Amino acid sequence: MSRIVVSGIGVVSPYGAGVKAFWEGLAAGSCAIRPISLIDTEGFRARIAAEVPADVMAGLGVSPRRARADRIGLAAAREALADAGLGPAERAEAALVIGAVGGGMLEGESWYWEETRTGRPSPRIKALRSILPYTHAETLSWRLGIRGPKETVVMACASGSASLALAADLIRDGVVPLALAGGVDAFTRICFMGFNALKLLDPEPCRPFDRDRRGMSIGEAAAFLVLEDAEHCRARGGSVHAELLGAGISTDAHHVTSPHPEGEGMMRAMTLALADAGIDAGAVDYVNAHGTGTLQNDRTEALALARVFGAGRVPMSSTKSLVGHTMAAAGSVEAAATVLALRHGLIPPTANLSTVDPEIPFDCVPITARPAPLEIALSNSFGFGGQNVSLIFRR
Amino acid sequence: MSPPRRVVVTGVGMVSAAGAGSSAAVARALGRGEPFIRPVAAFDTAGLPCHLAGEVDDAALEPLIDRDAARRMSRISRLAVAACRLAVDEARVDGGPTLGLVVGTEFGDFRSSGEFATGYLKRGPSGLSPMLFPGTVMNAMGAAVAITIGVKGPTVTVNQASVAGDLAVARGVALVARGQAEAVLAGGVDELCEPVYRRFADELGVLSPMRGRDGRRAGAEGSRPYAAEHNGPVLGEGATFLVLEDHEVARARGATVLAELVGARWGNVPVAPHTAPVSRADSHSAVRASLAAAGVPTASLTACWGAGSGDPALDDWELALLRADLPGRPDLVPPRALAGVFGRHAGVGAIRVAAAALAAGAGPTLAHGLARGGCRTALVLASPVRR
Numbered sequence: 001m002s003r004i005v006v007s008g009i010g011v012v013s014p015y016g017a018g019v020k021a022f023w024e025g026l027a028a029g030s031c032a033i034r035p036i037s038l039i040d041t042e043g044f045r046a047r048i049a050a051e052v053p054a055d056v057m058a059g060l061g062v063s064p065r066r067a068r069a070d071r072i073g074l075a076a077a078r079e080a081l082a083d084a085g086l087g088p089a090e091r092a093e094a095a096l097v098i099g100a101v102g103g104g105m106l107e108g109e110s111w112y113w114e115e116t117r118t119g120r121p122s123p124r125i126k127a128l129r130s131i132l133p134y135t136h137a138e139t140l141s142w143r144l145g146i147r148g149p150k151e152t153v154v155m156a157c158a159s160g161s162a163s164l165a166l167a168a169d170l171i172r173d174g175v176v177p178l179a180l181a182g183g184v185d186a187f188t189r190i191c192f193m194g195f196n197a198l199k200l201l202d203p204e205p206c207r208p209f210d211r212d213r214r215g216m217s218i219g220e221a222a223a224f225l226v227l228e229d230a231e232h233c234r235a236r237g238g239s240v241h242a243e244l245l246g247a248g249i250s251t252d253a254h255h256v257t258s259p260h261p262e263g264e265g266m267m268r269a270m271t272l273a274l275a276d277a278g279i280d281a282g283a284v285d286y287v288n289a290h291g292t293g294t295l296q297n298d299r300t301e302a303l304a305l306a307r308v309f310g311a312g313r314v315p316m317s318s319t320k321s322l323v324g325h326t327m328a329a330a331g332s333v334e335a336a337a338t339v340l341a342l343r344h345g346l347i348p349p350t351a352n353l354s355t356v357d358p359e360i361p362f363d364c365v366p367i368t369a370r371p372a373p374l375e376i377a378l379s380n381s382f383g384f385g386g387q388n389v390s391l392i393f394r395r
Numbered sequence: 396m397s398p399p400r401r402v403v404v405t406g407v408g409m410v411s412a413a414g415a416g417s418s419a420a421v422a423r424a425l426g427r428g429e430p431f432i433r434p435v436a437a438f439d440t441a442g443l444p445c446h447l448a449g450e451v452d453d454a455a456l457e458p459l460i461d462r463d464a465a466r467r468m469s470r471i472s473r474l475a476v477a478a479c480r481l482a483v484d485e486a487r488v489d490g491g492p493t494l495g496l497v498v499g500t501e502f503g504d505f506r507s508s509g510e511f512a513t514g515y516l517k518r519g520p521s522g523l524s525p526m527l528f529p530g531t532v533m534n535a536m537g538a539a540v541a542i543t544i545g546v547k548g549p550t551v552t553v554n555q556a557s558v559a560g561d562l563a564v565a566r567g568v569a570l571v572a573r574g575q576a577e578a579v580l581a582g583g584v585d586e587l588c589e590p591v592y593r594r595f596a597d598e599l600g601v602l603s604p605m606r607g608r609d610g611r612r613a614g615a616e617g618s619r620p621y622a623a624e625h626n627g628p629v630l631g632e633g634a635t636f637l638v639l640e641d642h643e644v645a646r647a648r649g650a651t652v653l654a655e656l657v658g659a660r661w662g663n664v665p666v667a668p669h670t671a672p673v674s675r676a677d678s679h680s681a682v683r684a685s686l687a688a689a690g691v692p693t694a695s696l697t698a699c700w701g702a703g704s705g706d707p708a709l710d711d712w713e714l715a716l717l718r719a720d721l722p723g724r725p726d727l728v729p730p731r732a733l734a735g736v737f738g739r740h741a742g743v744g745a746i747r748v749a750a751a752a753l754a755a756g757a758g759p760t761l762a763h764g765l766a767r768g769g770c771r772t773a774l775v776l777a778s779p780v781r782r
Contacts, residue, residue, distance in 0.1 A: 043520040096663070109512065129668070132502070133533065139668055146663065147665055147678065153551060173573065175660070190512060193523050198528060252547070253546055
């Protein structure tokens with residue numbers, strides 16, 4: 001079976017543009033969750049999020065006429081391809097798999113808001129052309145010269161990690177030698193209002209695993225990884241960040257918004273990933289948890305982790321406490337964080353965590369990043385619809 | 396690497412303007428030789444330049460979904476669940492960890508997104524419905540199917556214009572071939588939604604009779620794929636799903652096999668979003684890759700179904716690409732088109748594959764898809780002879 005390596009990474013996050021800014025923010029344990037500037041939040045319970053700052057957006061080098069999500073997606077994808085050192089010929093051979101949910105909805109909402117409130121047709125209707133998630137893939141493949149298979153995967157908050165798992169399959173099947181894969185999601189009103197309506201947002205920056213946690217915080221980001229057949233990467237003289245050892249995808253088939261109460265689907269995703277990687281649970285040194293900060297998710301994830309790894313047997317942390325829950329991008333943002341943690345031998349912390357929930361029997365690496373000799377790490381992503389994806393990386 | 400598993404079709408479920416049923420219903424609808432496109436009944440089209448669509452009669456759904464469950468589902472989820480129920484019943488497969496699902500859709504549950512947003516615009520934060528919010532995420536239909544049928548293997552939703560159903564089937568083939576599921580429900584679903592129809596018909600002008608480059612509409616309304624007088628697509632709605640199954644598993648349990656999927660590839664011609672420039676060649680053709688993977692020479696193909704929807708630029712581009720990929724087979728180009736029969740929606744892609752499966756007994760068949768923006772699919776089906 002082909003070995004799959006990560007040969008390029010690109011991230012646009014609330015810390016700024018680029019992997020360097022992303023890792024420095026994670027390593028410093030700096031929480032990027034702030035009052036929302038993009039929309040009017042009057043009357044909502046939670047009014048904070050981790051936005052990509054305006055000056056960062058302006059400096060991305062992507063036309064402001066494009067949808068916000070396309071702008072951060074293009075910038076992150078370009079960084080990943082440059083990091084991998086891929087020229088036009090190699091890009092042409094690549095597959096493109098994008099995890100997306102919101103598409104260009106932020107701009108579509110602006111049109112709809114204006115037309116509904118004024119009762120007159122609005123010229124902003126052109127925003128509808130970019131509203132659907134698949135337009136990210138059209139934009140990126142066109143601008144980046146990618147001629148391999150392209151696919152837009154919508155698996156709620158597991159979209160980004162699913163894109164990586166499905167791209168790896170295309171390489172393993174010999175369809176392509178390499179793939180650009182990852183997730184992108186910009187802030188949208190519908191997402192913010194929906195999670196507010198479900199009362200799943202914490203009015204304060206989220207505190208995953210904390211006894212007093214009150215929900216999650218929304219973020220926005222794009223993160224892409226170049227996945228490559230190891231032999232192809234070696235032959236072209238590419239450098240390797242890490243190896244994608246295995247992936248597992250499962251479905252709860254239980255409830256649209258709530259995870260299975262016993263974490264049955266989560267356990268199966270992790271177990272499948274371990275089997276795919278050909279390793280025992282004991283070989284995993286760190287888990288980048290889904291860790292949203294909601295009462296239900298954190299407790300259920302801990303239950304599933306305890307059943308797979310044994311209570312307290314592996315340190316885990318939630319980078320969502322630092323950059324918010326970046327929705328469709330979360331899985332690839334956290335995959336990037338996991339790969340960087342392996343490279344640097346440093347576990348990013350769980351911010352805002354003061355008292356660990358007694359029902360979460362794990363070392364959740366509170367507040368401060370921790371040096372550790374990391375060889376293998378697992379990243380979890382779960383989403384609405386009972387979607388579960390686990391990825392395992394080796395240094 | 397262990398050899399990929401052979402993938403066969405063991406069930407079909409279709410809910411469309413032609414009614415609801417399994418593979419026999421698809422065969423009957425195709426055999427009728429007439430379109431199921433009618434004047435829109437669900438909403439008033441007065442004042443619009445378009446009035447036609449391929450609509451589903453909701454009465455066809457009632458015997459297929461439990462009434463209590465139906466009340467908790469959006470209409471588009473009911474369409475998907477009904478089609479999947481028909482497909483698994485025909486295939487006689489059960490839910491569980493070895494059953495996967497791939498849902499292709501272009502618009503998703505747009506109706507829920509609109510209603511959710513309207514609630515806020517009318518009444519502020521108190522007008523937001525937590526019940527509607529999950530439907531704003533495109534995997535909502537997949538979630539409804541997974542819960543109803545008990546799909547616990549991989550559940551994937553793919554979003555794509557025009558060829559979402561074909562793409563879902565191709566991804567489903569990959570999941571079964573890799574052994575990630577013994578069987579996968581794969582297909583497409585879209586719903587006719589008044590706000591989308593109105594914008595497409597009127598302000599965006601992308602339905603028949605669509606605006607030409609001079610900004611004017613010409614010709615009568617109607618879906619006429621590949622015809623000289625084609626002037627835009629007509630929207631349809633519905634869901635069609637296939638049960639794709641590991642050949643060995645299907646054989647061991649004595650399942651009836653409709654056809655084998657011997658090639659399934661998707662590709663991309665990188666062009667500007669939403670465009671269909673005829674001049675662009677496809678150096679990485681999914682058709683050639685799929686035929687090569689299947690070991691099927693072009694000369695052996697007995698039939699071809701295409702994505703033709705009546706969109707002039709897209710139709711012409713597809714014909715140009717197929718002529719390049721199928722040299723010496725002018726009899727297959729133009730291919731057969733189904734969007735003119737059912738109306739354009741994501742489920743038509745899966746009907747294309749089902750049609751190719753039903754015809755595969757006479758020899759290898761090709762189901763081809765092409766969307767504006769360059770997404771391309773190619774599925775090759777053949778009779779499941781022992782290899």
